[in-house]
Amino acid sequence: MTPTTVSGPTDRAGTDGAASGSGSADGHRDAVRPGDGVETYDDDTADAPIRTTGLTKRFRHQTAVDAVDLLVPRGAVYGFLGPNGSGKTTTIRMILGLIRATSGSIRLLGAEMPSGANQALPRVGALVEGPAFHPYLSGRANLARLDAVDRGTDPRTSRQRIDAALDRVGLLPAAEKRFRAYSLGMRQRLAIANALLTPRELLVLDEPTNGLDPQGTREVRHLVSELAADGVTVLISSHLLSEVEQICTHIGVMHVGRLLSQGSVEELRSRSRPTVTVRTDQPDRALTALTALGMTDLGREGPGGTHVVGPLGEVDPRRIVPALVAEGADVLGFAVDAPSLEDLFVELTGEGFDVSG
Numbered sequence: 570m571t572p573t574t575v576s577g578p579t580d581r582a583g584t585d586g587a588a589s590g591s592g593s594a595d596g597h598r599d600a601v602r603p604g605d606g607v608e609t610y611d612d613d614t615a616d617a618p619i620r621t622t623g624l625t626k627r628f629r630h631q632t633a634v635d636a637v638d639l640l641v642p643r644g645a646v647y648g649f650l651g652p653n654g655s656g657k658t659t660t661i662r663m664i665l666g667l668i669r670a671t672s673g674s675i676r677l678l679g680a681e682m683p684s685g686a687n688q689a690l691p692r693v694g695a696l697v698e699g700p701a702f703h704p705y706l707s708g709r710a711n712l713a714r715l716d717a718v719d720r721g722t723d724p725r726t727s728r729q730r731i732d733a734a735l736d737r738v739g740l741l742p743a744a745e746k747r748f749r750a751y752s753l754g755m756r757q758r759l760a761i762a763n764a765l766l767t768p769r770e771l772l773v774l775d776e777p778t779n780g781l782d783p784q785g786t787r788e789v790r791h792l793v794s795e796l797a798a799d800g801v802t803v804l805i806s807s808h809l810l811s812e813v814e815q816i817c818t819h820i821g822v823m824h825v826g827r828l829l830s831q832g833s834v835e836e837l838r839s840r841s842r843p844t845v846t847v848r849t850d851q852p853d854r855a856l857t858a859l860t861a862l863g864m865t866d867l868g869r870e871g872p873g874g875t876h877v878v879g880p881l882g883e884v885d886p887r888r889i890v891p892a893l894v895a896e897g898a899d900v901l902g903f904a905v906d907a908p909s910l911e912d913l914f915v916e917l918t919g920e921g922f923d924v925s926g
């Protein structure tokens with residue numbers, strides 16, 4: 570694949586033609602998607618930096634992206650998640666005007682894409698597949714080279730902007746080191762510095778932690794958090810939930826071209842139902858006690874059916890152990906577990922995220 574960066578009004582943007590059927594996604598707070606599992610946002614999303622409506626891309630007979638209504642609110646760190654091949658990169662490339670949508674519409678920082686590319690893209694820093702860095706040039710010289718070919722930037726301020734970007738990603742002390750001597754994390758931070766050569770309202774990072782070791786992943790995560798704290802909206806794609814979960818305010822889950830779910834992390838977590846597990850020698854009594862509290866869908870698991878398990882529902886967990894004791898059920902173990910986001914996604918997609926990296 571050809572390495573690509575979009576960092577301002579490049580001549581790639583928008584040259585691939587307009588999205589067909591591109592009705593304007595107006596500022597209304599409309600339903601994100603009329604399907605199961607996809608949330609609407611309660612907050613005001615009229616100025617959402619990214620909003621797609623019915624975004625679709627077909628490659629010959631394959632529908633790589635299928636009617637996706639993506640909504641990235643201002644100030645969000647939006648984790649765009651899904652297994653390999655689920656359509657994340659294709660969606661991102663359409664948003665940035667790098668490929669033509671088959672149908673649907675895209676609003677990027679208030680501009681219709683790709684026709685409004687010149688208006689929107691200078692305010693977007695993007696990392697898609699990584700820029701082509703020269704191994705024998707220093708980090709600084711590499712940025713100077715890329716800055717020089719970006720016709721949207723002012724050459725007179727180049728040095729100053731490069732230093733600011735290197736400083737932003739913590740690479741100023743290593744600015745004169747050759748690129749080939751950089752660690753993977755440093756290389757990725759340099760790529761992000763390239764996307765930050767001018768101030769950006771929105772950063773679009775496609776798999777920025779791909780191939781990084783845990784240290785490099787932490788570096789990128791830390792950098793993204795800092796940028797978000799400065800008010801930059803971030804769309805970050807990953808096939809590894811665990812790599813981005815802790816920095817995301819919002820999450821969207823892609824699966825086979827469809828956006829199965831999106832919403833704030835809070836909303837998604839609130840959808841997961843905590844489960845109660847009681848380990849006891851008297852499971853029948855435990856079942857009686859829990860049923861009397863109003864719990865339903867209870868079952869017995871474990872060796873000899875000694876684990877009584879069921880959803881907590883509306884029951885106050887502090888009432889459970891006293892009720893069990895009052896019923897004469899010895900409590901050998903008691904737990905209330907909230908399912909992780911990972912559990913929720915397994916439920917949604919029928920598969921977990923690729924944990925092999």
Ligand SMILES: Nc1ncnc2c1ncn2[C@@H]1O[C@H](COP(=O)(O)OP(=O)(O)OP(=O)(O)O)[C@@H](O)[C@H]1O
Pocket residue numbers: 628631633651652653654655656657658659660776808
């Ligand atoms: N130019 C293309 N021509 C034909 N098929 C394509 C093209 N680009 C992507 N696809 C197909 O579209 C589907 C979605 O690919 P895409 O790269 O968007 O997924 P992804 O979620 O970004 O996965 P990954 O994390 O592996 O990049 C895949 O089945 C891929 O093979």
